Amino acid sequence: MKKNKQKYYHIITYGCQMNEHDSEKISWLLEDLGYVWTDTKENSDFIVYNTCLVRENAELKVYGQLGALKGLKRQNPDLIIALCGCMMQREEIREIILSKYKHVDIIFGTNNIHKLPQLIHRYEQTGDTIVDIIEDSREIVEDINANRMYSYKAFVNIMYGCNNFCTYCIVPYTRGREKSREPKNIINEIKELTSKGYKEITLLGQNVNSYGKTLNYNYSFAKLLREINKIEGLERIRFMTSHPKDLSDELIEAMASLDKVCEHLHLPVQSGSNKILKAMNRKYTREEYLLLIDKIRKAIPEIAISTDIIVGFPGEREEDFEETLDLVKEVRYDSAFTFLYSIREGTIAANMENQVPDEIKHNRFQKLLDTLYPIFYEKNLNYENKIVEVLVEEVSKNDPNMLTGRTRTGKLIHFKGNRELIGQLVDVRIDKIKTFTLEGCLV
Ligand code: 5AD
Ligand code: SF4
Numbered sequence: 001m002k003k004n005k006q007k008y009y010h011i012i013t014y015g016c017q018m019n020e021h022d023s024e025k026i027s028w029l030l031e032d033l034g035y036v037w038t039d040t041k042e043n044s045d046f047i048v049y050n051t052c053l054v055r056e057n058a059e060l061k062v063y064g065q066l067g068a069l070k071g072l073k074r075q076n077p078d079l080i081i082a083l084c085g086c087m088m089q090r091e092e093i094r095e096i097i098l099s100k101y102k103h104v105d106i107i108f109g110t111n112n113i114h115k116l117p118q119l120i121h122r123y124e125q126t127g128d129t130i131v132d133i134i135e136d137s138r139e140i141v142e143d144i145n146a147n148r149m150y151s152y153k154a155f156v157n158i159m160y161g162c163n164n165f166c167t168y169c170i171v172p173y174t175r176g177r178e179k180s181r182e183p184k185n186i187i188n189e190i191k192e193l194t195s196k197g198y199k200e201i202t203l204l205g206q207n208v209n210s211y212g213k214t215l216n217y218n219y220s221f222a223k224l225l226r227e228i229n230k231i232e233g234l235e236r237i238r239f240m241t242s243h244p245k246d247l248s249d250e251l252i253e254a255m256a257s258l259d260k261v262c263e264h265l266h267l268p269v270q271s272g273s274n275k276i277l278k279a280m281n282r283k284y285t286r287e288e289y290l291l292l293i294d295k296i297r298k299a300i301p302e303i304a305i306s307t308d309i310i311v312g313f314p315g316e317r318e319e320d321f322e323e324t325l326d327l328v329k330e331v332r333y334d335s336a337f338t339f340l341y342s343i344r345e346g347t348i349a350a351n352m353e354n355q356v357p358d359e360i361k362h363n364r365f366q367k368l369l370d371t372l373y374p375i376f377y378e379k380n381l382n383y384e385n386k387i388v389e390v391l392v393e394e395v396s397k398n399d400p401n402m403l404t405g406r407t408r409t410g411k412l413i414h415f416k417g418n419r420e421l422i423g424q425l426v427d428v429r430i431d432k433i434k435t436f437t438l439e440g441c442l443v
Contacts, residue, residue, distance in 0.1 A: 007045040008038035014061065015052025017240065018175075018204055019085055021155040022113055023050045024146035026084070029116045031147055041072060044079065046120075051085035053170045055342040059087060066101045073103040080123065082106040084113065086174035090346070094131060102129075109133040110175055114141045136161075136176035142185055152391065152423035153200040153236075154193050158186055158224065159214075162206035164243065166270070167281045167348040168313060168341060171206055178207065180214045183224055187231070194233035199425065200391055201228075203239040209246035222254035229258040235425060236391065236408060237261045241268060241308075244292055245283040256299040263300055264334075264410040267293070268308035272327030273320035276313050279352070286327060293331050304334035304379075304409035311368055312341040312361030314352035321364045325371050334379050334409070335436075336372055340365055376435050383411065383430045383438050390428045392421045412437045 009030045013023040026048055027037065041047055049065065052058040062083075073079050081104050087093050088109050097104055106119050111134035123130050140160065148154050161176040162169075190201055203224075205211060212219035221239075228237055237260045244267055255261050267289075271277050274285050284292075296303060309324060328336075340361045343350045388407045396402035396414055403417040405426070414437055415428050432439035 007035050008043050009035040009046040009048070010038055010041050010044040011048045011050060012041075012065065013050045014058045015050075015054060015086065017155055017202065018157075018206075019050050019052060020149075021146065021157065021204060022085070022110065023048075024148050024155070025113055025144050026050065026116060028145045028147035029113070033117055033120065041069070045076075046080045046082065048082045048084060051083060051087035053086040053090065053093075053174055053344065055339060056344075057342070059093075062087060063101075066097075066104065070103055080105045080120070082108070082116075082119075084108045084110070086110060086170070088133060089135070089174040092345075094133070098129065098131070105129055107131045107133070111135075111137040114144045138177075138179060140179060140181055142181075150393070150423075151196075152198055153202070153393070154198050155204050156186060156189055156193070156201050157181060157205070158203045158208060158221075158239075159205035159211055163210075164207060164283075165281060165348075167279065167352075168310060168344065170344040170347055173346050175206065178210065178214060180205075180211050180219075182215070183212075183219060183227060186224065187227055190228055190231055190234065194231055197233075197423070199234065199423070200236035200238065201234065203228075203237070205239075206241060207243045207246060208239045209242050209248065209251060220248070220250060222248065222250040225251075225254045225258055225261055229260045234260055238264065238410075240266045242266060244269070244289050247292060247296075249295075252296055252299045255296075255303075262408040262410070263303045264306070264408065265296060265303055266306045266308075267296075269327065269331075270308060270310050271313060271316070271320065272324035273316070274323075276316055276320050279315055280310075280313060280349070286323065290327070290330065302409065304411065305331065306335040306337075306410070307331075307333050308337045308339065309368065310339045310341050311364040312356040314341070314349055314356065315354040316341075316356055316364075321367075325368065328368070328371055328375065332375050332379060333372065334411075335376060338365065338368055338372070373435050377433065380411070380433045380435070380438060384433055385430065387427050387429050387443055388413065388440075390415070390426050392417070392424050392426055394422060395419050414439045415441055417442055 011023045013019055051062050088107050106123055119130050119132055159180040161178045162172045163178040165172050211221035272286055390405035390413050392403050392405040396404050402414050405413050427443045428440040429443045430438045430440040
């Protein structure tokens with residue numbers, strides 16, 4: 001990088017929390033090179049797209065954005081455009097980028113973020129398009145820091161990759177096989193965060209319940225939680241995502257007994273039909289899932305449960321979809337992420353017959369929301385007049401006099417307060433119930 005002239009960077013992130021956290025690492029690497037964040041692409045000397053491949057719409061957005069960047073590159077030929085993330089792990093996508101979007105300068109993947117400074121150096125030396133991908137890696141790179149978005153809550157990776165091969169999902173093909181970080185590295189990272197005043201951590205992995213399986217010794221996710229729970233100064237532990245097939249009694253017991261583990265569980269069900277669950281390769285039945293929910297609620301009565309649901313998976317008949325609706329009514333979720341099934345080339349489901357027509361998918365999607373939303377509202381009614389602990393996150397986007405934060409159960413709370421409270425734990429009495437948020441007053 002040339003001396004004297006300040007250079008600016010901008011990162012656009014698509015997809016999951018894993019990607020968000022990867023962007024925090026990229027940001028740290030760039031700032032270490034002297035780059036400074038800017039909010040606009042127009043002011044940037046370096047633009048990174050951290051891409052997602054989980055559904056088609058995330059993919060299409062990237063192509064759209066890249067097309068629009070051509071003009072910017074023409075105005076500023078020194079601008080460096082980099083692409084990374086799950087899309088870049090696929091060779092056929094890299095080929096499209098290299099042939100149709102020649103203004104892209106650097107392509108790297110999910111396994112070699114740490115190499116970015118080297119790649120930038122190589123690009124600056126040669127001016128050639130740099131493509132650097134590691135298909136899969138057993139190695140975990142530890143000495144990479146993150147420029148975290150918040151100063152009081154942080155993501156911490158505990159494992160990478162996924163071995164489950166749900167038939168609709170591209171992740172095992174982009175993030176590779178499952179590998180767990182050493183517990184001591186995780187604990188040290190969290191201790192460092194708490195020493196800086198961080199109060200809440202979210203442990204990240206595609207399937208946190210199978211944490212430890214790739215270590216050379218016996219170690220479980222429950223054990224990791226017990227160790228993290230001992231860390232002084234830490235107030236809240238969250239984690240995602242849990243696979244129902246791996247959620248053990250030991251883990252439920254740990255969640256119930258450890259004071260810092262929040263009363264919230266994200267437990268993706270995907271479908272309520274056994275036929276579809278089997279075709280998805282989820283390895284549990286509707287009945288087993290419901291028993292699990294029962295067990296968790298008995299152990300932790302106040303727990304909030306959220307989920308992921310896909311509608312329109314290949315072969316989903318009306319009666320299969322009805323079973324999803326029935327399951328949703330039986331479980332009574334606190335919140336849910338709902339998705340239209342999206343064909344992902346390279347997955348098993350992409351080649352299944354009986355793909356569901358778009359119109360039917362959309363109708364079912366709407367019906368699912370119509371079933372879910374009243375349940376969310378009714379669940380929220382339980383909070384009326386209750387006093388809840390809130391970690392204050394930020395000033396409300398809609399009203400500068402209001403703050404937002406979350407309860408231990410993950411509910412989003414709006415209340416009047418001074419921005420100095422950001423990052424603190426406060427008590428709020430809930431006086432207004434909505435479907436997606438709760439409102440209240442400081443007590
Ligand atoms: N189509 C629709 N939704 C998908 N998900 C993963 N792959 C697909 C797909 N091909 C959803 C699942 C998963 C969440 C992260 O994304 O519900 O739990
Ligand atoms: Fe995808 Fe299934 Fe792995 Fe989740 S558990 S990342 S849905 S393959």
